[in-house]
Amino acid sequence: MNLFADMRAVVLTALDQMVAEGVLPSGLDYANVTVEPPRDAAHGDMATNAAMVLAKPAGSKPRDIADALAARLTADPRVAAAEVAGPGFLNLRLNVSVWADVTRAALSEGADYGRSTLGAKERVNVEFVSANPTGPMHVGHTRGAVFGDALAALLDFAGYDVTREYYINDGGAQVNVLARSAFERYREANGLDPDIREGLYPGDYLIPVGEALKAKYGDSLIGKPExxxxxxxxxxxxxxxxxxxxxxxAALNVHMDVFYSEKSLYGTGQIEAAIKRLSDLGLIYRGVLEPPKGKLPEDWEEREQLLFRSTAYGDDVDRPIQKSDGSWTYFAPDIAYHWTKIERGFHKLIDVFGADHGGYVKRMKAAVAALSQNSVDLDIKLIQLVRLFKNGEPFKMSKRAGTFVTLRDVVEQAGADVTRFHLLTRKNDAALDFDFDKVLEQSKDNPVFYVQYAHARVASVLRKARDLGFDVSDAALIGADLSGNTHEAELTLARKIAEWPRLVEIAARANEPHRIAFFLYEIASDLHALWNRGNDETQLRFVQEGDAAASQAKIALARACAVVISTGLGILGVTPAEEMR
Incomplete structure (x- = not known):
């Protein structure tokens, strides 16, 4: 059940009736007609902009359309009132029985409540993390991993066919540096002093690699030329x-479907095939680029290179794909890699990059647009930095890594669930502070705790009701008489439950999983508010001792809330808490 989509369908049907009756002209485009929560809850349960967006193409005044539309909408049994506001907005108030239907729908559909067919099984490739395979993952990778995994789960829930992919950057010079660094640890394992000179990777994490090399090769490589x-x-x-x-x-509960090797593109003709594709489209030429901004002319060496005409697809400048010595630039294999995604049948591509890749966005979008002739969409999400704090001080670097705080450091300190949720409490392109003390404190100011506490509270209600002998199975709650759930605090919670399917689709369209975390905090706040009201008004308590029927009605609402919280946490990759310790 998607109440907002259902009510939008009611609005569109009424508009069609107005067209049939000659009130509106035919051929109107309803694409921008929305039904959404009003900005001010006092104005009603829903609002539609239909009159505002159709007035100009219909050649009518917005209020005239709104008045005519309101008269038709009130014929629907779910609509208690339709009120025109301002220049032509239309606010709807729904009958109380609607919110009982929402509660039952959440209980009946369970974990599938809010699941959408929006994606229509369109194939989506979400590439994320893609760290150089030269060491353990650091905290920046942690945020990208959590974001990418949650986004993939969100898109799956919204009806897309999603593949999680990791691009292994094993084709560049950095893996040669890795090999030399590992060889020094191999020498160390054989009793020699390692020469961890400048430019090599100093972390202790390579010590086991050196020992493993010794186990395989003994000392047979000692003294041999590189x-x-x-x-x-x-x-x-x-x-x-x-x-x-x-x-x-795995420590973050992230599991990739595909690990794709950059190295596999070399010597296989795949880079050449991608460049030929662009060449056949007239987008490859030999030329000389202008000096980079900030370079003085005498600092710039003009040289002819093979260039991709990326400006034809929105880039600022054309981009070199081959160096003057005939070797490929780093951009060429990336073009080829994305060409493989297109050839593998993905219709939508999402790349999750670090903030330092901002300058790479336009050229990559241009390449995908050119390769696919604008038939494949590429969305690039940039992940901003995470600042770590503990005891009020910046969290120190990891000795094991040598130069940075590792993913394992974070997970070991905070736990996977807390880490995942907290990293999704800000939009991906906003910097985020991760304070180990604050993310573990039990307060309303900690969204992780606040949401988990709401779920745990519902679990405690269910346990208490069962101890009293009440049947609080979902089947019993679905069949309960919910007509008594009419207090404003109860209706507020029911309205929030009704927003969940709509929120899923909004978040999926925007590729923004942080919206799920925000929503969970809001619905948890409504649940806590209702709980606290029950402290003063006993008739609002979820468990009404001695009255099984009344308890079932109240618990049905709380349980429906828990269904949404559990499902939302599942999208974020967080296990819902049954009790707080």
């Missing part, structure tokens, strides 16, 4: 790093 061991050690070290990365992701 040309003998580099490729083998590189492959071995990358494989070990990927094991570590998979373990880091």
């Amino acid at each position: 040309s003998v061991w580099l490729d083998e050690v590189k492959d071995f070290a990358v494989a070990e790093m990927l094991k570590m990365i998979r373990g880091d992701l």
